[in-house]
Amino acid sequence: MKLAAILCAGLATALIAVPNAPTPAGCKALPGDATWPAESVWTAALPGAIANPPPFGNATRPDYVFTAYTPADVQSALAFATRYNVRLAIINSGHDFLGRNDAASGLWLAVGNIKGVRVLDSFTPSADGALPANYSADPVETANVIKQAPGKQAYVTFGAGVSTQELVDALDKSGLFPIGAATNNVKIAGGFGQTAGHAPFSSKYGLAADNIVEYKVVTADGKLRVANAVANQDLFWALRGGGGGTFGVVIEATMKVFPSSKITIQRWWLKTTSANDTRSIFEPAAYMHSQFPELNAKGVQGYYYIYPTGILASFMTTGEDAGIEKARVMWAPILAKLEMYPGVGKVIHQYSDFATFKAYFDSTFGKRQVRDPTDPFEPEGAFPRGINRMDSRLLSASHLKSPELGAVLHDAFPFHLRNGMWRGHLVGGGQVFKGGNDTSVHPAWRKAYVHLIGTGVGGYPNITALKRLASDSGCYSNETMWGPNYNRLYAIKKQVDPDHLFWVSPGIGADEFEIKETRLCKSTSRDVLGIAPRVDNNNFARNEADGYRKFPDTQAAADASHPKGSTW
Structure with missing residues (x-):
């Protein structure tokens, strides 16, 4: 079976719950339910968690946002969502074209501040995993420098919140570059690397997923797992192509990097x-x-x-x-x-x-402002770009x-x-x-x-x-x-997340749940046609169809407008 995205116009309405009523069986809790945790419970269990302000217009948002800085923060968030039966959405840089990093209720877990970079001159997979990055360190200023011997493969370990631009800047000091997004603020270890990750020069070096040699991920049971060629191999396979927000919360990745050249x-x-x-x-x-x-x-x-x-x-x-x-x-x-x-x-x-690659990247994609100043809420620099x-x-x-x-x-x-x-x-x-x-x-x-x-x-x-x-x-x-990979991905999903703490649509096993009026609930029957369930996120991107560019009027105009940092 395979799930195809259905891009639907019939989206769910505003959140409604009967005050102090029990949560319907098989459904996630909503504000007003008898079991919905009070604000004091949220902040005691998740220090720093804050209530989202009411969204503008028809927009919808999770009820609370919690910014993680460490694996322990992520583990606390998953434990809370499990204990209180609240819906969970994971957001990193916010670049999901289908809005799967957003939801209409529950807990918004922001992982874009898990930073740190460690450049490696070699890597050997092990059950213990690579030496972790310093998750609280500035990824550019504190990145170490290596002198890589010609013909020898280099690697980098980095936190889930490190952007492509940050990794480009950090690696440039060692004369290296990563297989990252063709935009500066996408986080490589997030949904980008967990789906495929096409990139400038992926033709020459492979997709991001091909170059990732290790993930560290917190699974639904709260355990921090190492996934690589010798540890949790099935999970490692699933994380490199199965999609983000599905099998766990990635904390860190290690990937191959390559010499920068003209x-x-x-x-x-x-x-x-x-x-x-x-x-x-x-x-x-x-x-x-x-x-x-x-x-x-x-x-x-x-x-x-x-x-x-x-x-x-x-x-x-x-x-x-x-x-x-x-x-x-x-x-x-x-x-x-x-x-x-x-x-x-x-x-x-x-x-x-x-x-160098950095000169090309800076000129082509630029160091853009991370925050959208028109967005009503900014969870530590991350915000959903919208559908x-x-x-x-x-x-x-x-x-x-x-x-x-x-x-x-x-x-x-x-x-x-x-x-x-x-x-x-x-x-x-x-x-x-x-x-x-x-x-x-x-x-x-x-x-x-x-x-x-x-x-x-x-x-x-x-x-x-x-x-x-x-x-x-x-x-x-x-x-x-996912084509012929779906059945194996579904089996791995059932192993590592049997209760569907992680739900995105389209996603692996998405049809086991559905939106019933305003709630996320277990589906009474799985969709035999393989169509992903509709979602209750109606937050569309403000900058749809970015890329409509002005053409130079003449060859002379093109000759006079070479990009900054280049020679010709």
């Missing part, structure tokens, strides 16, 4: 000659996709946006594949071919070199080279949405293909070059035509499916 960025822009022409761009877009397998074999990966009247692309190479002249030679025939399609203009292009209305597909070589692709990209395009677009990620191929059965990542990743997302503002896309073309594939975890 990076070349090749950006280009292509527009239709008429601003009213919303058809001519899709055949050039299909041609671009058809070239990806060969480009990827030459070390190319990157990101791109397809709009109704244009394409914006940013591709990169590193190490021995880098170099502006190499990029020019490689891209010249492709760009020339793009210009030959009817209805489009000249390609505007730009080439830049960065000396993004999108759908996606993983595309292999046969899909990319299909003669039907141009028509499919047009037919499935979200024209009905404001800022409708395809957001493309050439992040597979290469080392991603070499991942094996030691992770629970969806097997479709092992054939995919591209993760393609349809999105926009004001509603959901309908990418049925693309799914029909790639019916033998799957989609990435933020529209989760």
Whole structure:
């Protein structure tokens, strides 16, 4: 069985409970129930826990938030949720496109302040696990420095609350970089690394899940467990692909890291000659996709946006594949071919070199402010970004080279949405293909070059035509499916969390519970169709379809606007 996300508009209503009534059998407690703990009970058991203020408008939030700084804090939170039968939601950096880090009631456990970094020149899995990071230490200022011998694998141990930017900064001192998110404040050990974790240069080095060699996790029974190749192997397999908020609360991860080297960025822009022409761009877009397998074999990966009247692309190479002249030679025939399609203009292009991964990362993704100042509540820097209305597909070589692709990209395009677009990620191929059965990542990743997302503002896309073309594939975890891995993941879920302390939808075993009016309750019958239960979180993202970018008007404008920190 597999669970597919259902993106529903019929969400639950406001919380209602009959004062002092018993909690219905099989359901989680709500405020007003006879067993609901008083505020003094919350604060005595969880010092520092605070009541969430009433949300604005139709927003919903858990009743209390508790920020964890240590494994003991996490253990206290799980014990409290178990004892008082309150719903539990786990939030780290808040980047879950389906809002599974949020809930309409219960306890919000924030783990984004579990910090610390320890750089390692070697790692051997053991039942005791790696020497822990200092969870209260600044991950950048206190990170140690190593001198890694050429050809020898380096590693890093880091707290669950360490962001990609923090880890990039900490490792740069040792001339290393991590497989982290393509944005600065995503926490690698959270849902990112627990689902798959595509990244800048995952084609060259593998997905984040492929590179994580150990997790430390607090399971539902309150035990802090080491999960690696020799300890709790089934749990380790499940944590690398099965999704966050499902098997336990990750405290720490250890992963492979790699030598930083020169990076070349090749950006280009292509527009239709008429601003009213919303058809001519899709055949050039299909041609671009058809070239990806060969480009990827030459070390190319990157990101791109397809709009109704244009394409914006940013591709990169590193190490021995880098170099502006190499990029020019490689891209010249492709760009020339793009210009030959009817209805489009000249390609505007730009080439830049960065000396290190950090220089590239800072310039491309920037050190952004962590906190959203418009959010009514900020639990120690973490807040839910909200639900993004999108759908996606993983595309292999046969899909990319299909003669039907141009028509499919047009037919499935979200024209009905404001800022409708395809957001493309050439992040597979290469080392991603070499991942094996030691992770629970969806097997479709092992054939995919591209993760393609349809999105926009004001509603959901309908990418049925693309799914029909790639019916033998799957989609990435933020529209989760687990394919043939589901049954094993479900068996592990029943072993480590038999009472479903951890519940997210879509998620492993999600259909064992459902929202009944305003409560999370055990389901009377499991869904035989494999459709994930609806949720009561109606908090949509404010910045849906981020990525609508302004195009340079001329080649001269592109030449004058090279990114900061680069050479050209």
